[in-house]
Amino acid sequence: MNDILFLKKEKVLANRTIYIEIKGRILKSIDTLTKYFEGERLAETCKKGCPNYGMKWSCPPFAVPFSNLAKRYTYAFLLIFSTEMKYYEDIKNKYLAVKAANVTLKSTIEKSTRDLEIVTKGYTLLSGSCRLCKPCYCKMGKPCKHPDRMRYSMEATGLNVQRLSLDFLEHELLWYKDKTLPRYTSAVTLVLYNEDFTIENMVRLLEESMKR
């Protein structure tokens, strides 16, 4: 087996059953990610187009650049969860359908990624901005309430997630655009760590995490 994993898991929700496709890849040298660091360009994009800019401790301009985090770790594990939008076709408002799918994907991948973080004694970058408090204490001018649990998104640290997903897992990220439903939607995370885990280890850890 090479350093890539592919799993398909059923997830039973209160109002539907969906299948989640899971792709993962071990990157044996974290240095291979440095060419995907586009910190200044992505921070500028956030500044122009995202209401969370400067409003969440997990977002630019407060997020730590990936180049700084990478110095402390040797390996990285790239993880993508995706699900087809056909499971949500009963939701007539297409934007809400994508939102519902993303909420499920993000919470599911976050749980598994945090589990991997514990076992690998690593550090995770999650999908989307931190959602631990509502609102983020940053908005109230207060320090982060859970600095030990707060994690940045990959984008917030300056990584180009689309390029990374395509290059390492041949997975294109699709978005809701012009009122058109994408065929599928995805969530992407990264675990940084120092111990040399095999892909079989990662499969077993993910399987266990998804059963809990």
Ligand code: SF4
């Ligand atoms: S833990 Fe709370 S205060 Fe800290 S970044 Fe997350 S939402 Fe904001």
